[in-house]
Amino acid sequence: MAEVAGRLTDRVGLGVLTRVVTRDLVDEVLVETCRREKRRRLLPARVVVYFVLAMTLFFDDAYEEVMRKLVDGLRFLRSWDEDWQVPTSPALCKARARLGEEPLRELYRRVAVPLAGAGTSGAWLAGRRVMAVDGVQMDVPDTPGNDEAFGRGTSHQGLDAPYPKVKVVGLAECGTHAIIDAEIGAVTDDERELARELLAAFDPGMLVIADRGFFSHEFWREAAATRADLLWRVQSGLKLHVVHQLPDGSYLSRLMTDIERQRIRRHRARGLDTMPEGVAVRVIEYEITNRDSDTPGPIRLVTTILDPEQASAAELAAAYHQRWEFETSLAEIETRQRGSYRVLRSHSPAMVRQEIWGLLTTHYAIRELMYHAADLEGCDPLRLSFIRTLRVAR
Known part of the structure; x- marks a missing residue:
């Protein structure tokens, strides 16, 4: 891929959710929590942040499928780096552990404000x-x-x-x-x-x-x-x-x-x-x-x-x-975003907390999108369908 186009991992994002979780904000949080890398990795910290958010949207999918959905749309932009391969599940697990919970916790606390x-x-x-x-x-x-x-x-x-x-x-x-x-x-x-x-x-x-x-x-x-x-x-x-x-x-x-x-x-x-x-x-x-x-x-x-x-x-x-x-907000996370009677993915306490901060962040971003959509139409945001908006985000 030409240098002018940038690396694939610089382009990874979450569509409509980047309205709230911007690339610049993620980078600021990574610097504040001392998670910004000094060398290039297959999975830079910014990409891992977006991956954690994505896995809380696609709860039914395996790690590799979540990452594939996160980057697949870039093929249509002709920006796919042929040298970059979707990482394996063990690699993604190690990247999550390397990132830790602090960046997701700080990210949530930076974006979540009254609407x-x-x-x-x-x-x-x-x-x-x-x-x-x-x-x-x-x-x-x-x-x-x-x-x-x-x-x-x-x-x-x-x-x-x-x-x-x-x-x-x-x-x-x-x-x-x-x-x-x-x-x-x-x-x-x-x-x-x-x-x-x-x-x-x-x-x-x-x-x-x-x-x-x-x-x-x-x-x-x-x-x-x-x-x-x-x-x-x-x-x-x-x-x-x-x-x-x-x-x-x-x-x-x-x-x-x-x-x-x-x-x-x-x-x-x-x-x-x-x-x-x-x-x-x-x-x-x-x-x-x-x-x-x-x-x-x-x-x-x-x-x-x-x-x-x-x-x-x-x-x-x-x-x-x-x-x-x-x-109702809690039910949206429990039974719609996560899925009814589902167990969280994470096998260690730190990763459990990381996953929950990701769940809270994506739930807030969806609710922020619903609020602004309702505001444009002059209607009550609680009259919009959470599950339909979730499908749009996905």
Whole structure:
């Protein structure tokens, strides 16, 4: 191939996904993570990055077939280098190991930002960007390394699960399904501990929704300190006394630890004036009569939005159920992009994490494409088909 045309490996790309994952960005990340080569290789680091992204799009295909799809279109551009052959699977495995997980992790964190504009349907409440925190578990190959790093958990029958499992907790934009930050851990890791690593992505102007599994007094206070507004479900047994009833049916209360409650009781027993303890919250309680639930009773939410004129109890209750939009995002990765009941490819913990960062990056790139396509047509991005867009990307 003539030198003016450039090397084949300089031309490798991912079609529409290079809109987000540009060659220049990949090169910047490789330099920052010290993965840029000092000598030419059959598989340069940039090509391996695109290969990892491609294998998360073509989950059913073997390594060599993924690489063949990645470069086959170049034949029609008359830019195929006859001296360059599709590498073997062992060579591709070694190239992945040489690259490591850091470039894919950094690439994801560089590209994944909120997408919704001011007019995006379902993306805003009272001027706040509606976000959600949730987690998912994925099966990984049954190897000693994966078993030791991630654990297995238990099946519904109480037996050890057939495969080790990795846990991913993420922060997503409800109006676009874009997952903008994530943390990877073992199946035994507490979701709150993983979610704590996401607090750096909480910004003022966000309304962050979470299910009751994420609530604790300590974590609530840490999350509220980011100045993002919160709307979390809490356990029905949590003690929340009515401090002030509000006209929309919600009420103001204070979140107090047991130690704070004991301090108040001691002060009152001594006849001392008590200063307000705990953290001020607003409580919304409501019933959904036609739901199947293993926990009967009202749904109870707490929020940092104390003024009902900013967001009514009905609006906040409706917003909470947008948390399921994140469930849909996770399902897109689990059952559409990866495939139902599929085990990830990677046989070592580092490669598992590399693969997941690749999955998250390609999912975000597809969602970014869908958002801009919907924006051009003036429609809701959630009304577009993820699977059809995935086929376009493929």
